[in-house]
Amino acid sequence: MPLFPKLSLALVVAASLGFAAHSVAAEGMPPVPSSISKQDKLRAGVRCDQPPYGYQDNNGDFAGVEVEMSRQIAEWALGSKDSVTFTCVTAENRVPQLLGRKVDLLIATLGVTPERQRVIAFTQPYRWGASDVLVRKDSGIEKIDDLKGKTLATLKGSVQAKWFEERMPEVKTLRLNSAADALQSFRQGRADAYTHDAATLVVVTGNDDSLRLVQEPFQISDAAIGLRKGEDEWQTYLSAAVERMHEERLFRPWIEQYVPEAIRGYYLSVFEQPKPEESH
Incomplete structure (x- = not known):
């Protein structure tokens, strides 16, 4: 008989602690949209083949800086870093997955472009990025112009594929579904x-x-972060989350967790330093 009162008390205490955790997590943040707060878990679209941003480790667990961002948003919005489920997305299918309401947000190496802005909404940026070209050390390719007449592996739906299509049509592009496929094709000499x-x-050169x-x-x-157009409250919330991550310098420990020390400086710069001017 005494078991039930103790159990009831335990449940009350646990519920109180859960409520307190949720309240603390939301402190200083805009209201969580009801469409999100009523969910048990946040649904995040992340990359699964893009270390250190998003990937699956040897145990099949989701890992990476953008995965940690998703967990942090889940903690602030729903009270627990475990209140998130992950969906693997690629450069080609990530926007359709979002528009098809398979995910609530995309944190998936998603660059802000005018074309994408016509279709989806974005938060304030959390980092800047640049594209580059990987070649063999003994290759005679020293600059981008040397790619004319050659075959370049890239991803379907990527900004790099579009850039070369528009600016250097002389370059033949081999478009693959994933980064792993593109890198393998390059290594195989295709x-x-x-x-x-x-x-x-x-990371590859390292x-x-x-x-x-x-x-x-x-x-x-x-x-x-990408989200659907018209979700203004959610956009405000996510932008505030990005700002808070920067204010609390959360990106640094995530980078230290996932990036080898030898190449860590590059990643710290794209998250913490201003975006440079493009010279090409």
Whole structure:
């Protein structure tokens, strides 16, 4: 008989603690939209093949800086970092996944472009990024112009594919579904070079000394969280979350967690330093 009163008291205390945690998490933040607060879990679209931003580790667990961002938003909005489910998205399908309401937001190496702004909404940027080109060390490719007449591996639906299509149609692009496929095709010799976000390519060169970057950055742009148009409250909330992450300097420990020390400086700069001017 005494068991039930104790159990009831435990439930009351647990509920109180849960409410307090949610209240503290929301402190200083705009109201959470009701469409989000009524959910048990936040649904985040993340990359699964883009370390250190988003990937699945050897145990199949989601990891990376953008995954940690998603968990932090879940804690502030729903009271727990565990209140989030992840959906793997690619450069090609991430916007359709968002528009199809499969996810509540995209934190998926998503660059802000005029074309995308016509279709979806963005928060304030959380970092800037640039594109570069990966080649073999013994390659004669020293600058982007040297790619004319050559084959370049890239991702379907990526900003890099569009950039080369519009500015350098002389370059043949081999468009693959994932970063892993594009890199493998390049390694197998199906392409002379591979273009992607410079931050991603820095990781590749850090693990393979037979490769190098052309080091002619292009397509310098902002990266932001993507959401559906018309969700103004959610946009305000997510922008406030990004601002709070910067104010509390949360990106630094995440970068230290996921990025090897030898290449850490690059990632700290794109999250903490102003965006440079594009020279190309």
